Amino acid sequence: MTRAGPFAALDRSPRSHFKLVLFGTLLRALEMQLAGAGEAPLDRLPFLEDYLGECSAMWGGSRPEALGWIAACDAWAGDSPHLPFARIAAAGFPPLHRHLIATLALAEEDPRLAFLIEPDGGLATLGGLVALWREAAPGTDAGLVRDLALDLVEAGFVEMIDSEVHRTDRRLRLTDSILGVLSAGVPRLDNTAFEPRAALPAAEDWLGEPRPSAVAGALTAEPATLLLVRGPRHNGRKTLLRAAAREAELNVLRVSPSLFGDAPGWRLAGAVAHAANAMVVAEVEPAPGETVALPAHPVFAGPIGIAAAATGGVRAAPGMRTLCVAIPLPDAEARREHWRRAGCGGLAETLSPMTLTSGNIRRASAGAAGRARLGGREVPEADDVRIAARELRDARIDTVATALDLDREPEPLRLEARDREELDALILRCRHRERLPGGKGHGVRALFVGPSGTGKTLGARHIAAALGKDLFRVDLAATVSKYIGETEKSLERALSAAEELNIVLLLDEGDALMARRTDVGSSNDRYANLETNYLLQRIETFEGIILVTTNDADRIDPAFARRMDAVLSFRMPDEVRRREILTQELDARGVSPRLIEEVACRCTLSGGQIHNLALHARLLAMEADRPVADDDLRRAVAREYRKAGDYCPLKPPLSAVG
Secondary structure: OOOOHHHOOOOOOHHHHHHHHHHHHHHHHHHHHHHOOOOOHHHHOOOHHHHHHHHHHHHOOOOOOHHHHHHHHHHHHOOOOOOHHHHHHOOOOOOHHHHHHHHHHHHHHOHHHHHHOOOOOOOEEHHHHHHHHOOOOOOOOHHHHHHHHHHHHHHOOOEEEOOOOOHHHOEEEOOHHHHHHHHHOOOOOOOEEEEOHHHOOOHHHOOOOOOHHHHHHHHHHOOOEEEEEEOOOOOOHHHHHHHHHHHOOOEEEEEOHHHHHOHHHHHHHHHHHHHOOEEEEEEOOOOOOOEEEOOOOOOOOOOEEEEEOOOOEEEOOOOOEEEEEEOOOOOHHHHHHHHHHOOOHHHHHHHOOOOOOHHHHHHHHHHHHHHHHHOOOOOOOHHHHHHHHHOOOOHHHHOOEEEEOOOOOOOOOOOOHHHHHHHHHHHHHHHOHHHOOOOOOOOEEEEEEOOOOOOHHHHHHHHHHHHOOEEEEEOHHHHOOOOOOHHHHHHHHHHHHHHHOOEEEEEOOHHHOOEOOOOOOOHHHHHHHHHHHHHHHHHHHOOOEEEEEEOOHHHEOHHHHHHOOEEEEOOOOOHHHHHHHHHHHOOHHHOOHHHHHHHHHHOOOOHHHHHHHHHHHHHHHHHHOOOOOHHHHHHHHHHHHHHHOOOOOOOOOHHHOO
C-alpha cells in the first residue's frame, strides 16, 4: 500500500481527515458491537448500510476492516502536524482519544448515530462511552476510558453537561468551536476572531523593526512564549504579531481580554487555539499600577501575543517565557513611507509633519479618499487628510478633554518683544523636535505662568495654530476623581490619545494636579502624592506636546518645573501695553484720546479684561446704532471692575460733577 493508500484522491485537509477518522471510528464501533452479545446494530439501525456503502466506495469496492482503515488513515495523514487531530495527539493523549472525540462528533453530525452509544439516543453519557470503548484494544479497561474522557473535558476539547448527576450519567458533547476546528479547521467561538495563515499580513507589509521573520524565529524555537508588544494604539502592534504568526506558519485566534478572567471561556479558547495551530492574540489596557495575569491552560502553552500600552503590567502564565518588543511612534521618514503606502504619495512630504501613528495614517488616508469622492475629486487634497485625521479622535480624548477653536483663527496675542521671542522659540522647539540630537519622538513640555487674563490659553492657541495642530484642553472635572487610581487612569487615556493624534494638549490650571508633595500625615496625603508621582513620570515620558498653565507657580512641585522644556511668564500689561491693546480692541474714532490715556494709566487691567470691556463698549454702541463713545467706554470699565468686586479708579466726567 502506498503512503496515501486508497485515499490518494483526497486533499490533505482538516475536512478530509475528519471524515476518515469518523468513518474509522464508526467501523470500529460496529465491529465491537457485532462481536458482543445482543441485537446486531445493522438490524436496529438499517440506515448504517448507507455509511458502510460509502466506506466501501472509498476503499475500492470491498468492505474494509476497521483496523485496516485506521492504519490507512494514519498513513494518508503522514507527517501533517497541522491537522487538528494530530495537534491534539501531540498534547500527549493516547490514540484512543480520537475514537472518543469522533464518537461524540458522529452524534453531532447525524443524531441517528447516537443510538450506537445510548439506547434512547441523545447526547452520549460517560457511562455509554466507557461501555462502547472499554475493550477497544488490549490493555484498555473502563478506568482508562473514563479517565481519558475526563482529561479531554479538563483540556477543553469536550464539554460535560449536568455535572451534578451521577458520574456515569453525565452527558458529554463537542462544542461548536471544537467541531468547527476538527471538521473544517475554522472555529466558531464567541468573543474571538479566527484568521487563517493565508489571511494574515505578509512580512513585507510591516515597516520598521523588529522584522516579523526574526520574531517568528524566536516563537518557533520556543513556542511557550508570551510575546508582549508595547506601544501606542494603532501603531502596528497587532500587525507585527499577525505577520510574525504567518512567518511561523501559525494561524491567529484573536480573543477578547475578558476571556483571561473567564475560566471556562479560556479553557475552550485555549483548546481551540491548540487544535487550530493558532497563536492567541489579544489587546489589553491595564491602567497604571494594574497587572493582567495570563492564566495557565492544561494543553495550550503558547505562543500568546499581547498588544499593550507602555503602562501597566502583563504577567505570563507559569512556565512561559516573556519576550518584550517596543514599537515607538514613527519618525518623519517613516511617516512619509506610510503615507506613500497608504495611497497619498503625492502628499507624503507635506503630511509627514503630522505626528500620527502608522495605523492612524492609513485610517486618515482612507477617510481622505472618501471625502475626496464626496467632493467629486479623484485625488485627496491635504485638507481632506487633515479633516479625516481630526475625525480619528475617540472617546479616550473626547471624554476627558475639550477641543478649542478647531477652525477659528486665534485672536491677536499682544506680548512684549521678549515674551514674543520666548513664544516663537517654543514654537521652533515644537516644530523641529524630531530633528534635535536624540530627539526622535521626544515630547515638548512647557509651563505658562501668569495671572488670569494675561494670555496663557491664547498663547496655547497660537502655538497649535502655528504648528497646524488641534488644541485640546483637559477637563479637570472629568479627570480628577475621589476614587483611588481613577485620576491616573483618566490622565493616561488623555496623554496616550494625545501621543497618537496630531494634537496639542493643554492642561489648564495645572497646579490642581501638580501641587507640591507634602509630608504624609494621612492616607489622603499618601494618595495625593502618588498622583503627583505618577504625573511626574508620565509627563517625562510623554512624546507629544503638552502645555501647562498656572496662576500660581509656587503651588507647583519643583520637580515639574525641572522637567519642563520651557517656562514662559505672562505678565500683566504695563501702561504703554494697555494703551496699545485698548486702541486696537476699540474702534476709537468716537472715544477721546484723553479718556483712553486715563483708562490706560489708572486701570491696571489684564489683556483679557481689556478685551472684555472693549467688547461690552462695542455692544452698547451697537445698541444705540452709533460709534463707540466715551460714555460707552466708562460704563464698560465700571462694569469690569464690578465683576471683579473692585472700585473703579476713573474720575467721573465733568458733566457729572456738581
